[in-house]
Amino acid sequence: MATLNDLKISEIKLSESEGGKWGMVIDQDICTGCQACVAACAMENNISFVGEVDAGYGRSMHWIRIERFWEGEYPEVKMTPNQPMMCQQCGAAPCEPVCPAFATVHSLAEKVNLQVYNRCVGTRYCANNCPYQVRSFNWRDYERPEPLPNQLNPDVTVRRRGIMEKCTFCIQRIHHAQDQAKAEGREVMDGEFTTACAQVCPANAITFGRMDDPQSLVSQLAKRRGGMKMHEDLGTLPVVTYFKGG
């Protein structure tokens, strides 16, 4: 029986050239800021609705958010391009080493950053250490009045108070597609499935797929000139590439 000790350190290490298995490209120039991705993500991943008061205090729970800023001084103001922000699934994630309970860990198979809900004790160190501030904490047990429970996605855990959560790249969809492909004796095809945010985006601003496959649409798009990784200087090796002003 394989135990944890059998895993070699070299297998765990993620080199820079590898760049993750799954990745995303976001084109800020065609993003309309319609927030459909925010809604779809909440539906897909059973994210709680925190209500007016808590949301007003900065406790809204979203795994993806659209950022936009004013630029310049009034009245000469311009809006910056919409910037969808979600977990960047860092190859060297700052959230991982600081968790005392191993509740946030790197998946060896999918090379994404996982949050183990039932292991989380709620120290919130990971959220402090996340340079992208994309983690959401369950400050309370939020109500889900009827008939909302009927809408819950059965493939995703419902979280309770006191634990941290964040974007998983819709890992339930990844697993579903892999199981399907395995049953049919083939590899997962590019574009066979996508994340909820990418699926719902009316402008096709979000593209998701295999980064380790040079033929995939997402790696072709990521290779274009002018791509930018968020806070690349920190060395966190994010797998989401942003394009703007192109």
Add this chain to the structure above:
Amino acid sequence: MADHNHHAEHAEAHFREKHLMLDPLPRGQMNDMVMEAMTEKPTWKFWLIFGILAAITAYGLFYSWGVMIAEGLGVAGVNRPSYWGIFLVNTVFWIGISHAGTFISAILRVFKAEFRRPFTRAAELMTTFGLVQAGFSIFMHMGRVWLSYWLMPYPNQRMLWPNFHSPLSWDLLAITTYLLSSTMYLFLPLIPDVAMARDRSTGWRKSFYKVLALGFRGTEGEWAHLRNAMNIFAFAIIPVMFSVHTIVSWDFAVATRPGWSSTIFGPYFIVGALHSGMGAAAIVLAVIQGTMKHMKYFVRAEHFDAIGKLMLIISMAWAYFFFNDYMVQWYGGDSWTDQLLHFHEYGPLGWMWFAMLICNVAVPWLILWNARWRATPWLIATVGIIINVGMWFERYIIIPVSLAINRMPFTWRLYEPGIEIPLGIGTLAFFILLYMAASKLIPLIPVWEVQEGQMAHELKKFGRETVVTVSELE
């Protein structure tokens, strides 16, 4: 000749009045004084304060915590991006308070500073009780505190261990080590005193002290063992104390956050801890001297003077480290850090930043240089309170104020405390409550240590001069 004698006598009387070590009383009398101070029937004022503090503890600490466990951390003010708020401020604050205990007791013992003798116990109690409050504060802060045992490295079938890469795991180990060792270090020098109390009490007190004294009779062999054990502990607890606050500072220093990743945080936090701790020691000493019987004999102006000097030096050291930390971050030129430093000074809580400097530097430097002011109990206790307010501000600025600014300006938001306030006041009330209870249950003055010091000190005359001599006892 007669004139000379008169002069010498006068000098001697002056020495005796000033220094506890040169003013010995018969042992029996001194023991009785300490026993009386402890067993004296509490006044109605004592019970009134005790009752009020117990009520505050029950409501602020236990009821509010219960509400928070039942409702979730939503009742507190922590939010995004200030995920850590007053809970962590109070944790750092109480660990800081606990540092002076070890500093006074272990470092001054190792360096044979004689003025420490009457108040080592009071300082050690501060360490243990302060750590209890730090423990409360850190457990409150957890989202699912009922699962906090998962942070303990215990063998289990699933081979799930805590993450030893995380500073919080180091914290848990360091604070637990510190709590255990400081409790033992509090207990060891207590043994001869509870043995003394056992021989002088009746009823439940006798049985209580009988258990605590572990059958200590004061034989030569027992003393030799005790001295050995205390010596080992005094030396061993000093690195523990240094490591604890360094590790607390690493919670912040290892994070990828502007304003936090500073290499000087370790020593800066230790000096800060000593700063607030010495201030707290001054407050405690002034209260003991002012409220308990016979304490004017044990706690004298010389002790406040000595603590005042330490406070002044530590205040200078704190200013040195603060300036170091600030200047290097400023010159670092990182734009996020730059914005954070401006936010500290000109942001909505800028007043706190300036108040911190006034409380931690300006006030001690203006008052503590004067020997007469240093020796005034109420004044030095006031300075102690001011320093503690300043140090609390410092931790508040480092934690929630610095967390308000990060690399994603979209999430910037100021922190507003909620249930943290009653919880924090609850820990303060519980600290004082424990102290009041302890003052009635164990001898607050280590009598044997005072008597030992008085045996070692002697006034000798060399020609016309009266000179103090101290002999090596060990």
